[in-house]
Amino acid sequence: xxxxxxxxxxxxxxxxxxxxxxxxxxxxxxxxxxxxxxxxxxxxxxxxxxxxxxxxxxxxxxxxxxxxxxxxxxxxxxxxxxxxxxxxxxxxxxxxxxxxxxxxxxxxxxxxxxxxxxxxxxxxxxxxxxxxxxxxxxxxxxxxxxxxxxxxxxxxxxxxxxxxxxxxxxxxxxxxxxxxxxxxxxxxxxxxxxxxxxxxxxxxxxxxxxxxxxxxxxxxxxxxxxxxxxxxxxxxxxxxxxxxxxxxxxxxxx
Amino acid sequence: xxxxxxxxxxxxxxxxxxxxxxxxxxxxxxxxxxxxxxxxxxxxxxxxxxxxxxxxxxxxxxxxxxxxxxxxxxxxxxxxxxxxxxxxxxxxxxxxxxxxxxxxxxxxxxxxxxxxxxxxxxxxxxxxxxxxxxxxxxxxxxxxxxxxxxxxxxxxxxxxxxxxxxxxxxxxxxxxxxxxxxxxxxxxxxxxxxxxxxxxxxxxxxxxxxxxxxxxxxxxxxxxxxxxxxxxxxxxxxxxxxxxxxxxxxxxxxxxxxxxxxxxxxxxxxxxxxxxxxxxxxx
Numbered sequence: 001x002x003x004x005x006x007x008x009x010x011x012x013x014x015x016x017x018x019x020x021x022x023x024x025x026x027x028x029x030x031x032x033x034x035x036x037x038x039x040x041x042x043x044x045x046x047x048x049x050x051x052x053x054x055x056x057x058x059x060x061x062x063x064x065x066x067x068x069x070x071x072x073x074x075x076x077x078x079x080x081x082x083x084x085x086x087x088x089x090x091x092x093x094x095x096x097x098x099x100x101x102x103x104x105x106x107x108x109x110x111x112x113x114x115x116x117x118x119x120x121x122x123x124x125x126x127x128x129x130x131x132x133x134x135x136x137x138x139x140x141x142x143x144x145x146x147x148x149x150x151x152x153x154x155x156x157x158x159x160x161x162x163x164x165x166x167x168x169x170x171x172x173x174x175x176x177x178x179x180x181x182x183x184x185x186x187x188x189x190x191x192x193x194x195x196x197x198x199x200x201x202x203x204x205x206x207x208x209x210x211x212x213x214x215x216x217x218x219x220x221x222x223x224x225x226x227x228x229x230x231x232x233x234x235x236x237x238x239x240x241x242x243x244x245x246x247x248x249x250x251x252x253x254x
Numbered sequence: 255x256x257x258x259x260x261x262x263x264x265x266x267x268x269x270x271x272x273x274x275x276x277x278x279x280x281x282x283x284x285x286x287x288x289x290x291x292x293x294x295x296x297x298x299x300x301x302x303x304x305x306x307x308x309x310x311x312x313x314x315x316x317x318x319x320x321x322x323x324x325x326x327x328x329x330x331x332x333x334x335x336x337x338x339x340x341x342x343x344x345x346x347x348x349x350x351x352x353x354x355x356x357x358x359x360x361x362x363x364x365x366x367x368x369x370x371x372x373x374x375x376x377x378x379x380x381x382x383x384x385x386x387x388x389x390x391x392x393x394x395x396x397x398x399x400x401x402x403x404x405x406x407x408x409x410x411x412x413x414x415x416x417x418x419x420x421x422x423x424x425x426x427x428x429x430x431x432x433x434x435x436x437x438x439x440x441x442x443x444x445x446x447x448x449x450x451x452x453x454x455x456x457x458x459x460x461x462x463x464x465x466x467x468x469x470x471x472x473x474x475x476x477x478x479x480x481x482x483x484x485x486x487x488x489x490x491x492x493x494x495x496x497x498x499x500x501x502x503x504x505x506x507x508x509x510x511x512x513x514x515x516x517x518x519x520x521x522x523x524x525x526x527x528x529x530x531x532x533x534x535x536x537x
Contacts, residue, residue, distance in 0.1 A: 001266075001270075001271060002334065004264035004266070004274065004334070005264060006262065006264075015264075017334065038307075041301055041302070041304070041306070041307075044301075044302050044333070045300065045302070045333075048333075048334065069308070070304050070308060070311070071262075071276060071303075071304060071311060076308075152510070152514050152515075155510075156476065156508070156510055156514075157416065157418035157419055157421075157422055158418070158476055158507040158508040159508050159515075160508060163508060163515070163517055166515075166517055167515045167517070172515070172516065176307065176513075176514045176515040176516045176518075176519070177307070177516075178516045233514075235301075235306070235512060237300055
């Protein structure tokens with residue numbers, strides 16, 4: 001079972017699901033930093049399964065939604081990268097308070113991996129960061145979103161010319177998510193130094209054989225032979241069971 | 255969650271709290287709150303309760319601003335709800351709906367309901383409406399509809415007069431030429447996993463809403479073009495006296511099934527809000 005609640009400042013509350021350990025409390029909290037936009041919906045089921053598996057092996061787990069996304073408060077147009085980085089810190093703090101754990105592990109997925117690394121930096125309470133198909137940097141990620149947007153526009157033969165132009169506006173990204181100028185600029189400024197600033201002994205990358213897979217220099221990496229097509233306008237769910245098992249194994253290993 | 259205007263409350267309910275949903279209400283309920291129906295948004299396919307690109311969240315919060323309460327819910331086995339073992343899909347849906355009604359009545363007293371959703375959410379609303387007299391409205395996004403007598407002619411005209419189709423065809427073949435011996439695009443049957451309600455079920459659903467002096471909003475997008483291609487087709491197929499008095503039927507071929515573009519999402523949210531305001535006018 002899980003316990004769902006809203007937390008954080010009254011003006012920008014975040015939605016969270018807390019999974020307490022089902023047995024043998026190991027006094028260890030895992031915070032899941034989900035991916036963004038369409039990738040969130042595509043991985044929701046998979047990340048819930050990971051959370052349940054971790055709870056069954058005695059871990060506390062907190063899943064949460066960034067501000068302006070999913071069930072959290074606010075509009076995407078008002079969200080910023082700075083805000084999302086703060087949200088990760090807030091979620092870690094909330095998870096520690098709810099669970100009573102001091103030791104924390106992070107699972108970051110795609111852009112969530114980049115944000116998580118930027119957020120936690122060298123914080124000592126973070127024991128390990130497991131990154132699932134991390135994006136290399138914000139600029140590359142925006143380009144990928146842009147290509148998805150172009151594919152969606154291309155596919156829609158009934159779109160009027162004016163609407164087509166609007167849909168290809170500079171701040172319409174992957175699947176029609178409209179981002180603010182500030183968000184786009186902040187994403188562009190997010191580079192791979194977010195990874196290199198973390199001690200490599202704390203990082204563990206689990207990659208799929210997807211074409212967009214990115215390796216973090218000097219960090220141990222496992223390649224799971226599952227194909228996850230991230231750069232697509234299709235909206236099918238991503239549930240690669242062997243990969244999910246690897247993620248869980250990486251998160252529970254001492 | 256709460257702000258100056260609305261409150262949101264996560265609810266776990268049903269046997270052992272296996273079901274999950276989020277109740278959205280105005281912070282201070284309006285004086286006519288008891289007279290207004292409660293909206294229940296049902297999962298679209300396997301997507302969890304937020305809907306495609308957060309559509310259900312935005313419906314809920316927009317409707318709350320004008321006084322409507324809503325529940326966006328994960329049906330058994332979807333989102334954060336656990337499956338209901340040993341039940342067929344149909345039994346599970348009905349059991350879930352009993353649980354939804356129970357939790358809403360426990361919270362709000364006697365309720366009237368508007369059920370709706372996109373794709374399978376619309377299919378489920380159609381299945382649920384006839385058997386529960388509390389259902390006084392449906393919001394059907396890309397619901398099922400039979401072809402009418404003019405469908406084929408309209409399809410031919412559309413097929414051969416739409417320049418963009420030729421452009422796409424040409425691009426596809428040029429791409430294929432450059433890809434000789436390589437992969438070929440697999441045609442995907444988008445309806446393969448969908449269990450459409452039968453025509454009789456659809457008719458019963460509309461008749462039941464009409465009998466309760468309720469209302470129906472149907473919106474069709476380009477997704478439906480293999481079976482629906484003109485506004486008014488649903489009315490012609492159903493042949494119900496007084497259809498136009500209780501039904502609003504819209505055809506938006508430029509919108510995609512999951513409302514990929516913000517401009518179409520905003521348009522739909524506004525449409526739902528305007529349609530819902532009709533319940534306020536009735537009271």
